[in-house]
Amino acid sequence: MRYKSQSVAYWYFAVAMVLFGLQIVFGLLSATKYLGPDPLLYILPFDVTKVIHTNLLVVWVLTGFMGATYWMVPDESRTELHSVKLAYLQLALWVVMGVTAVIGYLFRYGTGNKLLEQPLPHKIVIVVVMLMFLYNVVMTIRKSGRFTTTEGVLLLGVAGAAVLYLPSLLEYDNYVVSIFYRWWTIHLWVEGVWEMIQGGFLAYLLIRLSGADREVMEKWLYVIVGLVFMAGILGTAHHYYWVGVPSYWLPIGGIFSALEPVALVGMAMYAYSAMRRSGLAHPNTLALHWTVGSAVYTLFGAGLLGLAHTWPSVNKWTHGTLITAMHGHAAFYGAYAMIVLAMITYALPAISPARREQGTSLGYWAFWLQLAGMFGMTLSFATAGIGQVYLERIMGLGYLDAQLKIQVHFLMLIGTGTLFAIGVALFIIDFFRYAPRLEVTQDATDPDLQAVPVKPARA
Amino acid sequence: MNKRQSRLFAIACTGIAAVVFLGLTVDSHRQFPTLTNEAQLTPQVIAGKDVWHKYNCVNCHTLFGEGAYYAPDLTKIAKHRGEQYLQAYMRNPAQFYDEQRHRRLMPKQDLSDEEIKNLIDFLGWVSNVDNQGWPPRPILVTGATIPGTDMTASQQAQTSGEQTTTGQVPPGARPLTGNENPIALGERLFRSVTPACNACHSVAQGANMAGPSLAGLTAKASQLVGSPDYKGKAKDPEGYIRESIVDPSAHVVPGAMYSANNMSFMPNTYGQSLKPEQVDQLVAYLSSIK
Numbered sequence: 001m002r003y004k005s006q007s008v009a010y011w012y013f014a015v016a017m018v019l020f021g022l023q024i025v026f027g028l029l030s031a032t033k034y035l036g037p038d039p040l041l042y043i044l045p046f047d048v049t050k051v052i053h054t055n056l057l058v059v060w061v062l063t064g065f066m067g068a069t070y071w072m073v074p075d076e077s078r079t080e081l082h083s084v085k086l087a088y089l090q091l092a093l094w095v096v097m098g099v100t101a102v103i104g105y106l107f108r109y110g111t112g113n114k115l116l117e118q119p120l121p122h123k124i125v126i127v128v129v130m131l132m133f134l135y136n137v138v139m140t141i142r143k144s145g146r147f148t149t150t151e152g153v154l155l156l157g158v159a160g161a162a163v164l165y166l167p168s169l170l171e172y173d174n175y176v177v178s179i180f181y182r183w184w185t186i187h188l189w190v191e192g193v194w195e196m197i198q199g200g201f202l203a204y205l206l207i208r209l210s211g212a213d214r215e216v217m218e219k220w221l222y223v224i225v226g227l228v229f230m231a232g233i234l235g236t237a238h239h240y241y242w243v244g245v246p247s248y249w250l251p252i253g254g255i256f257s258a259l260e261p262v263a264l265v266g267m268a269m270y271a272y273s274a275m276r277r278s279g280l281a282h283p284n285t286l287a288l289h290w291t292v293g294s295a296v297y298t299l300f301g302a303g304l305l306g307l308a309h310t311w312p313s314v315n316k317w318t319h320g321t322l323i324t325a326m327h328g329h330a331a332f333y334g335a336y337a338m339i340v341l342a343m344i345t346y347a348l349p350a351i352s353p354a355r356r357e358q359g360t361s362l363g364y365w366a367f368w369l370q371l372a373g374m375f376g377m378t379l380s381f382a383t384a385g386i387g388q389v390y391l392e393r394i395m396g397l398g399y400l401d402a403q404l405k406i407q408v409h410f411l412m413l414i415g416t417g418t419l420f421a422i423g424v425a426l427f428i429i430d431f432f433r434y435a436p437r438l439e440v441t442q443d444a445t446d447p448d449l450q451a452v453p454v455k456p457a458r459a
Numbered sequence: 460m461n462k463r464q465s466r467l468f469a470i471a472c473t474g475i476a477a478v479v480f481l482g483l484t485v486d487s488h489r490q491f492p493t494l495t496n497e498a499q500l501t502p503q504v505i506a507g508k509d510v511w512h513k514y515n516c517v518n519c520h521t522l523f524g525e526g527a528y529y530a531p532d533l534t535k536i537a538k539h540r541g542e543q544y545l546q547a548y549m550r551n552p553a554q555f556y557d558e559q560r561h562r563r564l565m566p567k568q569d570l571s572d573e574e575i576k577n578l579i580d581f582l583g584w585v586s587n588v589d590n591q592g593w594p595p596r597p598i599l600v601t602g603a604t605i606p607g608t609d610m611t612a613s614q615q616a617q618t619s620g621e622q623t624t625t626g627q628v629p630p631g632a633r634p635l636t637g638n639e640n641p642i643a644l645g646e647r648l649f650r651s652v653t654p655a656c657n658a659c660h661s662v663a664q665g666a667n668m669a670g671p672s673l674a675g676l677t678a679k680a681s682q683l684v685g686s687p688d689y690k691g692k693a694k695d696p697e698g699y700i701r702e703s704i705v706d707p708s709a710h711v712v713p714g715a716m717y718s719a720n721n722m723s724f725m726p727n728t729y730g731q732s733l734k735p736e737q738v739d740q741l742v743a744y745l746s747s748i749k
Contacts (some may be wrong), residue, residue: 034529036562045566046529047518112512114526173505175581176495176588179525180487219462226469233476242593243523246490248483250591316595320524320532393594398601399531400561407562 001350003074005081007438008088010351012067013344015095017428019060020337022102024421026053031417034403034410044106051105051117057332058115059098062161064340065197066090066133069154071347072204073137077146082139090132097125113178115186116168123169130162149218150207153225154200160193176244183239190332191260191302192232198294198339199224202267205291205342209282212274220270227263231256238310242319250312257310261303271295284349286359289367290342297338297371301330301378317393323385330378341427352434353441366427373420380416384409494589507581510574519565523590530565532598537586539597539654542579544669544724547715549575554715555669599658601668645744648737654726656741662748670725671712676700677746683710700742705730 001007029040030049038046070087074080081087101122104110110117118126137155141147168185172178203221206212237253271292282288305327309318318324349357384406391402460468491497511517519530526532536545548555549570558564570578649656659670666672680696683689691710693699702709707725711718718724729738 033563037558037564041558041564041566045519047515047527050518050527050529051515108513108515110515112515112517114517117515117518173500173508174491174495174497175508175511175522175585177488177491179523180484215462219460219465222462222465222469223460226465226472229469229473230476233473233480236480239525242590243525244491244495244588244590245487246494247591249487252483316593319593320521320526320528322528325528392598393596396596396599398599400556400563400601404562 001439001441003080004440005084005087006071006074006347007351007436008081008084008091009067009071009347010436010438011088012063012070012091013347013431015091016060016063016067016340016344017431019056019063019098020424021428023053023056023060024424026050026056028414028417028421031410031413034413035407048105048108051110052102054115055101055105055117056098057337059094059101061332061336061340063091063094063098064344065158066094068201068340068343068347069133069137069158071343072154072201073140073151076148076151076204077141077144079140079144079146082136082143086132086136090129090136093125093132094129097122097129113168113182116182120169123165127162127165127169130158130165134159134162148214149221150200150203153196153203153221156225157193157196157198157200160196161189164188164193179243180240180245183236187236187239188232191235192229194336195228195232195263196225198298198335199228199267201339201343202271202291202295205287205346206271206274208346209284209288209291210274210277211281212277216277217270217274220266224263224266224270227259227266231259231263235260238315241312241315254310254312258307260310261299261307264299264303268295268299283357284346284359286363286367287342287346289359289364290338290345293367293371294334294338294342297330297334297374299334301327301332301334305330305378305382317389318385321385321388321392322381323389326378326381326385329381330374333374344431348431348434350441351436351438353437354434360430360433362426362430362433366423366430369423369426370420371423373416373418373423376416377413377420380409380413384413496584496587499584499587501580503577503580504584505581507577507579507584510570510578511581514568514570522585523588524593530563531600532594533582533585534590534594535586535597537579537583539599539658540669541724541726543719543722545579545582546575547719547724549578597653597655597658599655641740641743642747643744645740645742645747648733648741649744652729652733652737652741659725667716671717673745673748676748697742697746700745701738704733704738704741 026049029044030046030053033040033046033049070081101110101118104119104122105117110119116123134155137158141151141155164185167181170181172181199221203217207214207217234252234256237249238257239253240249241253272295275288275292309315309323309327345359345363349355387406387409388402391397391405392399397405511522516522516533517526519527521528521530521532521534523534524532540548549568551567552565553567556564659668660673661668662673664672664674666674677696677700680699684693684696684699689710691699691702693702699710703725705727707723707727708718708721711721711723733741
């Protein structure tokens with residue numbers, strides 16, 4: 001750790017880890033309900049476990065984003081945070097919001113608007129927290145006077161996330177109109193501003209881990225930003241196909257969501273070329289695994305699997321089936337869970353110096369088990385979804401009859417989900433195994449700050 | 460490309476996409492009133508939407524295909540199930556499905572009668588939204604059918620009331636001349652009218668779905684018409700079948716599964732939506748089931 005205030009990141013990461021673990025518990029619980037019968041039908045029915053599963057995902061990933069930002073900004077701007085107190089206050093408020101929301105969901109206290117179930121007071125707290133966060137980061141950068149492109153992209157992402165949450169505060173009498181604006185938050189977060197945040201972290205990690213040239217990285221980052229926004233903004237149309245909007249959204253959604261993978265290919269190429277340029281020499285190879293893994297898995301889950309069912313003539317048949325769950329799981333995990341885990345893995349050796357810089361063997365087990373588990377879950381949802389489309393939409397079987405015939409895929413889901421859960425558990429154990437020593441270990445006044453220990457592999 | 464140019468590229472892409480997106484949003488608002496029948500957005504429908512949210516329905520079911528994929532899509536449910544059935548179902552789902560057999564069951568929600576009424580109004584409004592003809596096939600809750608696969612798209616449109624471009628023929632379709640045996644035409648109607656008969660009735664012995672099995676219908680009908688319990692007007696089995704189609708509540712089959720408050724769960728819309736010759740064809744087909 002170079003700056004004292006970077007220690008706030010540790011507490012954000014710790015909270016994120018706890019929430020991640022909880023999310024998986026509710027995910028596994030939901031998965032077993034597909035097999036049925038459900039002994040918890042009147043205690044924890046599917047709708048409750050599902051709401052908690054998805055809301056915890058959003059909350060822990062955002063907690064991770066905030067922690068990672070508080071880690072990265074001092075490093076990039078070469079200064080202490082504007083206000084450490086504000087950062088802790090923000091975390092406390094955020095945790096209270098998250099915990100009370102989850103307890104509320106247990107009693108069905110929520111609006112029932114998918115993914116935006118948070119009750120109004122909670123939504124207001126979320127906006128306040130986002131603004132506190134933005135203020136703290138902007139003030140830190142202003143104070144330092146050093147503003148890098150990676151920070152700029154990250155900041156654009158964070159500001160966008162705050163602004164685009166605002167449409168979710170409004171209520172509409174017309175259900176179709178409310179769907180229309182719901183996607184302004186959900187889609188433009190996931191396929192717009194969050195990708196900015198991911199891009200910012202990816203660039204930071206690649207520059208640090210592979211010693212890639214900052215000028216080249218930043219140029220690429222702009223190209224990716226342009227492609228993400230062009231395809232992402234108009235790609236919102238792929239959520240509008242069948243919900244009661246004008247028909248011109250169909251071709252627009254088809255064309256622009258087909259373009260969305262272009263940005264992701266760019267991102268993966270960018271990661272690969274950065275490594276080639278320098279030749280993998282940073283000691284923290286585990287963090288590099290997560291970083292490159294995130295770029296590759298994003299290409300697979302968000303890009304390829306998204307493309308697999310986004311064209312209107314295909315989507316007409318796959319829409320509203322487990323095919324969507326397939327894409328959703330792989331995309332969220334690759335793009336957002338993995339980039340947060342990469343940032344955590346990168347920061348950990350500096351937080352707890354007892355830890356080996358290269359990463360622990362537990363850490364590698366966590367990486368490969370999670371990857372295998374998530375790949376298996378994606379395949380389970382995919383095969384279940386294909387079976388469902390064929391039986392239900394092509395053969396015309398009733399919904400319940402079709403679900404009974406694809407039970408074997410739910411067994412697969414539970415099996416691979418368990419594998420994934422073990423990987424998550426190992427990551428969490430590895431995180432808490434070493435006590436943090438939150439003190440400055442590297443001299444911040446070192447003139448050669450860019451010189452993180454990167455040895456060129458090829459001279 | 461140097462760094463300045465790539466920055467310009469990013470700004471231009473974002474700007475153009477945002478402007479186009481906002482423009483289309485404004486135009487969509489212009490079209491929402493027609494596409495969603497805003498005139499029919501009564502206070503009951505809006506209250507029904509709040510019920511939908513209050514009980515978190517979307518985190519099991521889907522509506523317009525959006526939701527949790529754990530329970531059937533309800534976009535067109537109001538077209539497949541009558542109001543009476545939906546009321547009885549929402550009061551106690553366990554009466555209609557068995558968790559051991561179907562592996563999934565909707566928990567009883569304890570909705571008030573007013574909430575149920577509003578929710579049904581909401582689902583009725585949803586079923587009339589112009590959503591580009593999705594789903595491509597009726598999404599049934601139970602039953603095994605291949606609806607309309609042997610008809611041209613225009614013939615399907617005639618029987619289902621949905622709009623399609625005329626002249627389209629599904630791949631592998633056998634052409635229809637219109638002079639087919641009425642029983643065959645009736646069988647086709649059985650699977651393709653709106654709501655489809657086979658969404659609720661099977662023709663297999665003992666396979667009762669939302670409605671009773673229609674196997675051996677003629678024999679059952681003649682027994683019924685002759686019995687003193689019968690309250691309808693029909694005098695013969697065929698008359699009884701016709702009566703059951705156009706006026707399902709004229710004689711209610713006993714049992715909590717099929718009726719409540721002397722109202723049959725079967726929709727009573729076939730009298731208006733079918734042409735008289737189509738009813739004849741259906742009666743011919745149903746009388747032929749042994």
